[in-house]
Amino acid sequence: MIVDNALYHEGVRVPLDGDEPSLGHARVPCGAGDFQWVGLLDPTAAELALIATTFDLHPLAVEDSGDSHQRPKLERYGDTLFMVLKTLWYVDEYDAVETGEINVFVGPDFVVTVRHGQGVNLATSRRDLEQRAKVLEHGPMAVMYAICDRVVDEYERVGAALEVDVDEVEESVFSPARTDDSVRIYTLKREIAEVRRAVMPLREPMRRFAAGQIDGVDEQTATYFRDVSDHLYRVSEVIDNLDVLLSTAFDAHLARISVQQNDDMRKISAGAALVVVPTLIAGIYGMNFDHVPELHWAYGYPFAVVLMIGVSTGLFYWFKKSGWL
CATH class of the missing domain: 1.20.58 (Methane Monooxygenase Hydroxylase; Chain G, domain 1)
Known part of the structure; x- marks a missing residue:
């Protein structure tokens, strides 16, 4: 379903006709410097087909956007940029990392976001971005930046939660009491692998955005993406360190069992x-x-x-x- 549809002029949201957003009036005329942002949540195949026709989206990109198990990537189809991001959130009770997906189509005067699963609520990102008119003036790439920034911020929260659990495992492994930590160590390593699958493929697209190697990203816009790229690399370092710590903790756990x-x-x-x-x-x-x-x-x-x-x-x-x- 379509959850929001807005037109932006010089960084300010312009109200559209109609009380509720709908696919029927998804496309609106855009003047110079204007752009439109349409948000979809778990759309059906028919809804995706209608949006694809409305915004002239490439069939291969539309097919990928309908599948919620894509690898993070950045592709260009003509004058439309297509990006896939994995969303992450942590369920501490089960030591589990849950995943969702956001597909972003960026054209010269439009942005279409297709979200699968719970994950990041783009409505919050939209409201925050609408409070920053100077950022929105950068056009559709400002929306791409806001989405990437919000997704990477969630990666950092997941990384922080995993750090707490890994510290608990280390404390348990080296405690005087006899503990069986092998199951939890395996579970955490599996969840870290899930985070790695979301974070690592995203580094190259963020590097290209930060270096201004993408059409539509000027020097000022690239500055924003450099901040996101820095946070992303910081998360990847945390994940690598946690993986090493868990491997070391598992070796220490086996050594303690042998000593016992x-x-x-x-x-x-x-x-x-x-x-x-x-x-x-x-x-x-x-x-x-x-x-x-x-x-x-x-x-x-x-x-x-x-x-x-x-x-x-x-x-x-x-x-x-x-x-x-």
Whole structure:
């Protein structure tokens, strides 16, 4: 469905006829310096086809915009720029990164945004941008900048949330208590991979925008994109560092398990020794041969019991001192 449709003149929104935005009057005439921004949310194939006809959009780009599983990319079809961005938000309860998608068509005098999933609410970006007339004066590329800026800001929030969870994992791995962190480490690495799939392919398009290598991006507009590109590279560095930290934490977790198993084996061996020595003494005295020492001695039994207790006590303190118990 169409969620908003506006005409902008010199950075100021111009009211359109009609109470509700609709596909029926999606295209409006634009004067010099004017541009139109149409926003769609989870449109049907018929709605996309109508918008494509109205704004003369390339069929391949329209086909991609109808699929919510595209890779972030930037393509040009004639005088229309087509960009795909992945939106991210973090569900801390499940350590899960959820994804959506925004497809942006930018022409000489129009912008069409197609949003899939919850993700970034472009209505907020539109209101914020409408409060900045100086930015809107840069035309359709100002909308592209505002959308990219909002999406990358959400990437930073997701990165910050992942940092908190990775810190929790590190604290748990190196705590004195016995913990099983392998499942959570795997989950976080999988979610970081999801973030990486959204962030990494976007770096090259942002670099091209920031360098002014895209038609329609002048030096002043490129300044805004340089800020977005800087934030994007900062997020990518955070994601790389978190991935390395999780790999290190997993190695440390395995090492701790190995140390704990060795410690357990020492304790089991010490406990077995405490049982084996008295058993050995009792076995010798249970042979009932005439020439066994102290067999016919009146104090032979108490002597054997005291010997068992004495040897076991000596072994216990020796193992304790050695750290085996």
